[in-house]
């Protein structure tokens with residue numbers, strides 16, 4: 345079994361994700377200084393929180409959003425507050441439009457003092473009216489086509505952002521492929537992608553199947569990308585917030601949640617800042633919920649306790665995938681290894697047989713297969 349320099353053993357060492365997060369390890373906000381960061385949907389909610397915190401700490405932040413009024417006002421306010429002309433910029437961008445995103449990235453490179461992009465945050469998201477299970481008038485000759493705006497923004501938009509990140513991040517001048525042994529305060533240049541999932545990535549969300557589907561897709565994207573982070577050299581991490589009071593949560597949901605606990609924007613910003621700032625973190629996820637005081641019992645279960653209880657901790661942040669990459673993703677890798685071994689065992693004979701079969705199928709339509 346291989347052992348990596350971080351002490352990870354077995355397949356974990358091959359997968360090369362950083363170890364489970366330890367939230368007690370401090371990070372410095374100033375580690376984001378001089379980084380050029382693109383935030384889609386940065387005009388309000390979490391995005392605005394990210395932009396303000398990172399720009400205040402010396403980053404150059406480029407906001408891409410459809411909301412021109414809010415985005416422009418935010419960038420202007422931050423430039424004034426920080427006294428830095430390069431602190432924040434606004435670029436109109438509709439993430440569902442490929443060319444609009446291409447323009448955002450090109451503009452970010454143009455505005456970047458070092459001519460590159462260090463971090464991309466695929467944050468833009470919506471929750472449009474979700475009527476998937478309501479076909480409407482059942483006596484109509486045929487149903488109306490459903491509204492998939494949520495999928496367009498939360499899935500297609502995020503995939504466009506990801507594709508562009510994989511084009512621009514490796515070209516970032518002075519950056520190196522990600523390395524979980526890096527010294528974060530010394531590493532000015534980075535190659536990092538942050539995805540915005542949700543607790544709806546992990547659990548079903550009643551009455552909003554499209555939103556749930558879209559956020560499950562974002563989680564699937566994260567889990568797939570992180571498996572090859574060490575090949576492309578791009579750090580991919582995800583933030584998975586619970587309900588947090590922003591414009592995206594419809595009033596009816598706020599009403600249903602009344603009396604329960606909601607998370608806070610500042611905790612989402614804290615989670616994302618750790619992932620952006622600390623260049624050692626590769627392939628990790630953080631769930632953000634309401635701040636609670638908990639204590640672990642002998643079985644490892646967390647119990648809610650009153651503040652100040654001995655041995656308790658107060659936290660809003662949890663890591664849902666602490667060990668799964670050893671148990672699940674490593675399993676996937678084992679299967680791939682076995683498939684590779686099968687290919688090797690079949691050798692040239694196997695390859696030629698398959699190619700001949702394929703050619704026969706293409707030319708004469710013979711041979712089985714699905």
Ligand SMILES: NC(=O)c1ccc[n+]([C@@H]2O[C@H](COP(=O)([O-])OP(=O)(O)OC[C@H]3O[C@@H](n4cnc5c(N)ncnc54)[C@H](O)[C@@H]3O)[C@@H](O)[C@H]2O)c1
Pocket residue numbers: 384385386387388389390391408409410411437438439440466467468469470497501540541542543584585586587588589590591592593
């Ligand atoms: N607030 C929550 O409870 C919560 C929970 C989990 C995940 N999230 C996710 O966090 C992300 C940010 O949400 P938020 O809560 O800050 O919501 P928000 O509505 O405050 O912010 C979303 C931003 O995205 C922008 N946007 C919408 N469509 C766009 C498009 N086509 N192109 C570019 N920009 C567009 C909006 O103008 C807005 O500025 C979303 O991906 C959301 O799904 C939110």
